Amino acid sequence: MSLLLPHRIPTILSFLYPPWATLLPRFTCRHESSSRRTTKKLRTKPNVSSLTASVSPDNVNDYIVFNPPSSAPSPYHTPAAFLPRDDPRRDLLSQSHLHSNPYVDLRRSLPPLARKTQKQKKYHLTPKQIEEIRELRTKDPWKWTRKRLAERFDCSQFFVGIVAEAPTERKRSEMAKLEAVKERWGWRRRNAREERGKRQELWGMDK
Template identity: 60%
Template sequence: MSVFLPRRPPANLKFLYPSFAGLVPLTARRHESSARRTTKRLRTKPDPSFTSSIPESQLNDHIVFNPPSSAPSPYHTPPVFLPPNDPRRQLLVQSYRHANPYEQPERRLPPTIKNHKPYEKKYHLREKEIEEIRRLRTEDPYTWSRAKLAEKYGCSPFFVGMIAPNEGKKAEELKKVEQVKEGWGRRRRYAREDRAKRREMWGRDE
């Protein structure tokens, strides 16, 4: 047998009653009941870490140290960074709790950030190729950009910029950027400046 329990008590469904029923102050009762329920719900027990070890008599006479789970402290040196003669190195290896969990064969490393490609330096370019890169870049810096040359010769764009810098093109590009920036309004400019400031805060760890 199924019992039908209405979600709302019939007293709340005003439209079912004749119009004079609205004069009856039903709302007062409703408030009282919801307040009681809310209070009951809010009366949660404190976390056991706050109270469990403290006797009742000293409950108001102690310091609670219950820090939230947070980023690791910068004062904690990772085991790889410890010098070889540091005694902590041996202790960490022997410890069950603090040993590196990824050393276990069944434990896989977490996924890398999607577009990350490990880059290996090849050191394969000789004097001849470097001369060629310089020539191409001076002849037509717009066709032979750093990225294109890097792709062609299998090196990094940074390396191309290092061996064949093109100050003229850089200055022109900067001028173009400045022109674009002058066209910005107040809001966009402020937003960009704020973004740069936030980026600086990452380096300060703020």
């Protein structure tokens, strides 16, 4: 008979032990819940006999396990191979293509568009009007911005930027405003803008 004692007897509770207990050999208890044993159990593959216990030896490789996720029962989620021949759900499966596309009937109107259609391009500006755009842009670029010129001549701002580039003074003024705005950025927004610039460079490199 061996007496199991902790590896180290607490000095506070030493009075509970008999005087001869200190002379006995001490054994340490190692529990099964160690990291090595736990990982070893997780790596152990299950026995084949436990997987094929309910299947006869002749049909070991001749069966299909259908285990769908837990959800509301629906006849459209059950394959026809798992339904009896006289099951009424087979008729529902044969008509499932009608339920998947409710707009098969051509007489039914389609839903409205989720976004506006692209505007049709116009080529109505004459060379004289283009020269007028350039003159206004050069004369007073702070008053005649791309937005105002696009509204006046009924064209896009992109087209105004192509035919009439802003003067150097206007560009310097806009860059100064942008730098003033950047000075108020925090480290989070600054890092986000830098990452965006890196991604745009990779777009151009096709990576």
